[in-house]
Amino acid sequence: MIKKRVAVGMSGGVDSSVAALVLLEQGYDVFGVTLRVLPPLANSGATPYDPEKDESVLRARAVAKRLGIEHFVAVCDDAFTERVLKRCHDDFAQARTPNPCCYCNRFVKFGWMMDFALEHGADFLSTGHYVNVKEVGGVRRLFRGKDLAKDQSYFLFGVPDEALARVMTPLGGMEKPDVRALASKHDFENASASDSQDICFDIYGNDYTEFLEGRFGAMTRPGNFVTEDGKILRSHEGYHRYTVGQRKGLGVALGVPAFIRSVDPATGDIVVTADKSAVSATEVRIENCVWHGVNPATGSAYTAGDTFECEGMVRYRQRPTRCMVKILEGGCALASFEQSQFAVTPGQCAVFYDGDMVLGGGWIR
Template identity: 35%
Template sequence: MRVLAAMSGGVDSAVAAARAVDAGHDVVGVHLALSAKPGTLRTGARGCCTVEDAHDARRAADLLGIPFYVWDFAERFTQDVIEDFVAEYSAGRTPNPCLRCNERIKFEALLDKALALGFDAVCTGHYARLSVVDGRPQLRRSADAGKDQSYVLASLTSEQLRHSLFPLGDSTKTEVRAEAAERGLAVAEKPDSHDICFIPDGNTRKFLTDRLGEQPGVLVDDETGEVLGEHSGVHGFTVGQRKGLGIQAPAPSGRPRYVLALEPVTGTVRVGGAERLSVDQIVASRPVWPSGEVLGGIAGPVECVAQVRAHGGTSPAVAELVGDQLHVRLREPLQGVAPGQAVALYRPDRTAGDLVLGSATITTTR
């Protein structure tokens, strides 16, 4: 196959490209220039897709003996990921920018361009298992539970998955680093990027305030209606947040307060005790079925495992499609579940890796 290897400049994508070469594919490496300020450099493990990363990707491609290109996707990334991120927070929702980047950049914009140029598939360094059974893609958790990225890939369509390769799915991070060192890849010990790549200093509140300005409002006790303080914008908060609320007086019980709900129209941030954070019902919109079959082809309410965060936030659940909305009843309540997050559904399988049934965007919780 002709394979386009997306090379971020990190160890995972470099080893994934190397394995694609070893598999006998005709591989071309490409680095996506996503920053509108290409002179920006990585600071330790913060940020990605920088000039430094582009150089690291090129050196890896040279070592592998494959052609290498840099494609400018900065405008598309700004529109589909950064502006979407800002708009979602402004509306009182909590988006996952990594999920959106996979969905709209790597497996939409990049994949579309790759197919138009005659490539058969895009290869990435994601930790997830992918196979085809009876002509349908099956996306599963990776062998390395701590690095599993199936959650942020669960929004991909079956057609996108048919043109995707995830060579690292059966490996652990330790194995990948060891292999990179054996191959002589300079990125073998390079730190993983973390946090939000386009907010390298990690200050999300400042990033949003710089773009949305100050939008004063109040913090209100959800039980009593008492005004507890003021704030400069609901975009500075997310459901489940405990620190940085700006409330001077402690709760009568002496226990911490958490953000329970955001009301952007009135500028109200509702807060309360941890016990009021528990959620056992989720309604989500725009469901996507990676295999192409609704809930994996299982009729009626489906026993599954629901996940609401990239790492952690799982519960046994019962899921059902009602009209065009996904209804999920959690058997074990979860905390910090916010509108805008994705809920991914899995069918447990201890031997082959849990199978992804579908994903949708959370609209309401109870």
């Protein structure tokens, strides 16, 4: 019997390393792929990219060698630039707060890397995400992971069904302490390494807006903080530094806590309010929607005009809230929540669930 071949996206972290280990122990023919997404900025004076000096590549390679599996470095900076960086730049320019992980998962990790994996003979692609993929009605569907504190299903809502059909998620039934224990048992050097956040942007420091401007040019304009009745409070250097609902770091005084209510990209003005309820909404319009399987209310394909009840989240780690979703024309939808949602932020994602199963979602308009 020929073993199924599985490509594992290996970031150099403990999660993807253990994913490769688990699949290998389950009898699959495993190989590792480490993506390199960010070359040095043009005219930055930085040295050319050298995988031999890339810590993530070296860690992934060391684990692959320990496991006795092949390892590839796949440079996909062009795809990452087009599908993630430019989208983030455009979001900032239109006063939206981008969610680069949702873009990356849909278009790069389970898009570009999926194609790379298939070209190298893989039957499936695996990552170290804490999610589950299970077959429902003949279709592989995305579910929350067992470790709810680490669940990443929110960020994977945009992965289409045709890609999910080839996705394996060996950590979906595990919890983080068990993953670290397994890594320690096998003497992985990254067993106790801290978790990475936005690792794709680490090489440019904490403020990735700086390299977005360095690569694509200015994306926002200066303006003023103003009250709801138009009173100017102070100036700012660019609205990309702020987001709807933000309270800290505004540098304005209303006598009570102030929140950002809205941003006008045409003028650069940021409207602040002392009324927290003014930053909340019960209706959320979303665009560029991705839906999975069939409409749970009709049992058939999602169609404009359809409605269904479910639970929704307008940000990561939020407690899901009951809502009614109406499918609109043009890949849009309208979600009406039972409870008002604080700081519904354009550019972020609204994701909808039936229990632990992801129904789909889209980008908040």
